[in-house]
Amino acid sequence: MVVLWLVLPAALGAFFLGVFVWAVFEHFLTTDVPSALRHPAKFRFLHCIFVYVVTLGNIFEKIGVCSLLRFLQFLQKSVRIKEDPVLVVTNLRFGTIPVRLFQPKTPSPPQRGIIFFHGGAALVGSLDIYHSLCGSLARETDSVLLAVGYRKLPDHHYHTISNDCLNASIHFLKTLGTYGVDSSRVVLCGDSVGAGVAALISQILVGRLDLPQIRAQVLIYPLLQIINFQLPSFHQNSHIPFLTQKFMITCMFRYLLIDSSWWDAIVTGAFIPPKVWKKYKWLSTDNLPNRFKKTGCQPVFPAPFNEAAYLENKHLLDVENSPLVRDDEIIAQLPEAFLVSCENDMLRDDALLYKKRLEDQGVPVKWYHVEDGFHGSLMLFDKKSFSFPCSLKIMNAIVSYIKSI
Numbered sequence: 347m348v349v350l351w352l353v354l355p356a357a358l359g360a361f362f363l364g365v366f367v368w369a370v371f372e373h374f375l376t377t378d379v380p381s382a383l384r385h386p387a388k389f390r391f392l393h394c395i396f397v398y399v400v401t402l403g404n405i406f407e408k409i410g411v412c413s414l415l416r417f418l419q420f421l422q423k424s425v426r427i428k429e430d431p432v433l434v435v436t437n438l439r440f441g442t443i444p445v446r447l448f449q450p451k452t453p454s455p456p457q458r459g460i461i462f463f464h465g466g467a468a469l470v471g472s473l474d475i476y477h478s479l480c481g482s483l484a485r486e487t488d489s490v491l492l493a494v495g496y497r498k499l500p501d502h503h504y505h506t507i508s509n510d511c512l513n514a515s516i517h518f519l520k521t522l523g524t525y526g527v528d529s530s531r532v533v534l535c536g537d538s539v540g541a542g543v544a545a546l547i548s549q550i551l552v553g554r555l556d557l558p559q560i561r562a563q564v565l566i567y568p569l570l571q572i573i574n575f576q577l578p579s580f581h582q583n584s585h586i587p588f589l590t591q592k593f594m595i596t597c598m599f600r601y602l603l604i605d606s607s608w609w610d611a612i613v614t615g616a617f618i619p620p621k622v623w624k625k626y627k628w629l630s631t632d633n634l635p636n637r638f639k640k641t642g643c644q645p646v647f648p649a650p651f652n653e654a655a656y657l658e659n660k661h662l663l664d665v666e667n668s669p670l671v672r673d674d675e676i677i678a679q680l681p682e683a684f685l686v687s688c689e690n691d692m693l694r695d696d697a698l699l700y701k702k703r704l705e706d707q708g709v710p711v712k713w714y715h716v717e718d719g720f721h722g723s724l725m726l727f728d729k730k731s732f733s734f735p736c737s738l739k740i741m742n743a744i745v746s747y748i749k750s751i
Contacts, residue, residue, distance in 0.1 A: 365405065369398035378585040380690040382718045384735055389720075392732060393587040415500035418470055425474045430481045437473075440517045443510045444495035446473045447525065448484035455526030458489040458533065458751060461518060463511050465538025465722070467589070467597035468498045478728055482741070483535070487748045490527050492518050496543075504602045508666055511543045512550060519557045529558035531751055535744075537724055538589070538693070541568030545700070546669040552679045559681070562751055564744060566686040567721055570696040571668035572598060574629040575613045576647040578640035579694035586690050589721035594692065602667075604659055611655035612662065615648025619656055622663060623648055626671050633702050634695060670700050677703055682710040684747045686740055688719030714743045 373394045379386050399421065403414035412420075429435075436447045450457070460483060464476040473495040484491035496510035515534070522529050536544040541564075548563045575591070584591040595613070599606060611617050618626075631639060665672050683704055687697035697713075704711045716723075719736040724744075727737040 362402075365401055366394075366398050369401050370394050372401070373397050376585060377587060377590075378583075380586060380718070380720065383690065383720065384718055388732065388734070389587070392726075396588060413500060415469065419500075422470065422472045422475055425472075425477075427474055427477050430485060432485055433481055435477075435481070440514045443497070443514045444473065445514055445518075446477070446480070446493045446495065448481055448491040448493070449525065450484070450488060450490075453490075453526055454488075456528035456531075457526055458487065458531040458748070459518075459522060459525070459527035460484070460487070460489050460491040460533045460535050460748065461515050461544075462491055462493045463496070463534075463536035463540030463543045464493065465536065465540045466498070467539055467594060468507060468601040469597045471498075471540075475725075479725065482728065483745065483748070486745045489533075489748065490525050499597075499600055503600075504661070505666065507539070507601075508543060508546055512547055515547055515551075516557065522558060531561050532558055533562045533564055533748060533751065534560055535564040535566070535748075536568070537566035538721065539569050541565040542570050542669060544568075545570060546666060548680055549665075549669055549672050549676050552676050562682050562684065562748075563680070564684045564686075564748065565697065565700070566724060566740065566744065567688050567691050567693050567719075568685070568697055568700070569693055570670040570700050571629060572662055573618065573626060573668050573671070574615065574647065576615065576645050577629075577631060577695040577699075578634065578638060579696075580692050581640060583690055583692040583694065586692070586720060587722075589692050591692060602659075602661065604662075608655055608659055611649075611652050612659060614645070616650060616652040617655035617659050617662065618648045619651060620648075628671060628699060628703055631695075634698055638695065638698060670696065670703065674707055677709065678707040680704065680707075680709050682712075684712045684714070684744070686714050686716070686724075686743065688721060688723065688736070689715065689717045690719060691721040693721060712747060714740070714747075716740060 377393060379389060383389055403417035406412050406417055407414045432451055434449045434451055438445050438447055462480055464471045473493055480491050480493045494511050494514045496507045498507060534544040534548055544563050545565055548560055551560060685697045685701050687694045701711050701713055716736045716739060723734055723737045724740045726733045727741040
């Protein structure tokens with residue numbers, strides 16, 4: 347028995363060390379690090395930790411300990427939250443939807459209101475993970491901020507995220523007076539998937555005379571379409587953390603309940619009927635500024651039509667999943683937008699295409715492009731030694747814009 351107790355810790359230590367070594371090898375074999383990125387060693391270290399955690403989760407799933415998704419949920423619940431002395435933070439529920447309200451302790455109502463939707467590819471991200479970011483936004487802009495903790499994987503799938511965020515937004519907009527919020531200064535804000543949700547809800551609320559009008563939408567490296575996976579930024583940045591093509595499409599398939607056998611058909615666009623592609627002309631590379639167009643041979647897109655792929659996966663074409671293809675009539679009525687894009691982000695071109703769509707319809711747009719930025723960089727703005735210059739630049743730009751409203 348004594349020998350067992352001596353061998354077991356050594357075996358576990360060897361196991362975890364071996365997994366970490368594997369994660370390091372995988373990082374160096376499969377990952378690109380942008381040349382413009384400052385502090386590349388720090389970037390590599392953080393991604394190695396990310397790969398290590400995902401690899402552990404996959405191993406636990408295969409040996410029957412728990413699923414990868416449950417493992418990630420467990421880790422997120424261990425996040426420690428710091429109290430902010432100038433904010434009152436309240437956990438609430440709007441029906442079944444958990445939300446977190448951030449209010450200045452010394453309010454000067456009516457105040458600006460922010461509704462925030464977090465990112466995380468429908469897989470990670472939570473009210474606790476985003477607590478620091480939301481608190482900082484509320485404090486620095488002197489606003490009342492509502493963070494929506496929408497339900498996601500593994501227990502919830504398509505349409506849960508958009509429904510939860512829409513219902514929470516409507517509830518908040520109907521009760522702004524309760525929280526001392528100026529109904530003429532409400533901003534929808536989000537990053538990544540959350541930014542796509544903010545864009546979608548801005549569209550859905552157009553023409554709702556029973557609700558206050560949204561003043562602005564702040565979209566931080568937004569996911570705005572899941573139709574064209576052959577845009578230049580998808581090729582250029584497909585292996586750059588923290589959103590690689592493999593990770594993004596894997597999460598998308600899980601949330602939308604798509605079988606992995608359709609991977610090639612969806613990436614190449616073979617599921618898109620020719621008539622539909624003609625309608626969705628806004629997704630063409632031709633609409634990008636010249637400096638963002640990839641030089642060299644372009645793949646034929648979409649690939650020859652596969653009707654079986656379309657029939658099983660046509661929900662990918664729903665405007666709920668791709669607000670970038672909303673009709674001109676709705677786009678023209680949207681509130682002004684602040685768009686953040688990062689050069690080293692697979693979703694860069696989504697933001698650029700949406701910028702053009704908005705501007706073509708006369709919607710005021712302010713665009714902030716970060717040459718050394720990468721997907722998810724905003725989350726590191728206050729992580730001290732693990733922060734990046736681009737993280738602080740994005741945060742300062744967002745705060746400055748919101749304060750101008």
